Amino acid sequence: MINMGSVHDVMQTFAFRAIRTHFRENEGWECRQVLSPVTGNMTCIISREVWGRKEIVTLAVSYDEKPSMLPLEVLAATVKGKDLKGQYLVVPKAANVSAIPEQVHVLFMEAFGFVDGKLVWLTRKKNSMHYPQPEAPAKAEATASACEPYTA
DSSP states (O other): OOOOOOHHHHHHHHHHHHHHHHSOGGGTOEEEEEOOSSTTOEEEEEEEEETTEEEEEEEEEOOSSSOOSHHHHHHHHHTTTSOEEEEEEEEEETOOOTTSOTTEEEEEEEEEEEETTEEEESOOSTTOOOOOOOOOOOOSSOOOOTTSOOOO
16 A cells, blocks of 8 residues: 555645745744644744844644634743744635734735635646735726727
8 A cells, every 4th residue: 555645744735835935944944843732733833043042933834714822822832931033823815813813923825725615725727716816906097909000
């Protein structure tokens, strides 16, 4: 039997991509995954040295439509007393983050999102889901049609 991994492994790969876009290794950030108190969620302690001081960020990844604060609270308790610079929560697009406190920075994953209450993979080209983008304001000046002859 060949073990091809699981969907959760793929989701973690995309979650790490989202984390690396905000906490780059070339800026000194080191990501250490720790055991999460919630099954299915991923938690990390991200740290770096800046001018002799250690900066620590706690981060939790949730794939739930209504993410819980429990993983971040437990993680923050483990680094209490240190230089905790912030808390981050990585969630799929369209997740309900209304219950998340303001001090927690919410990062939305580009690869996953909720559509009609279901978690879907947004990056597959054939079956991709696109969220409506806000319309750009219309330009006030009139433009000439490409079919009209040029007159000078």
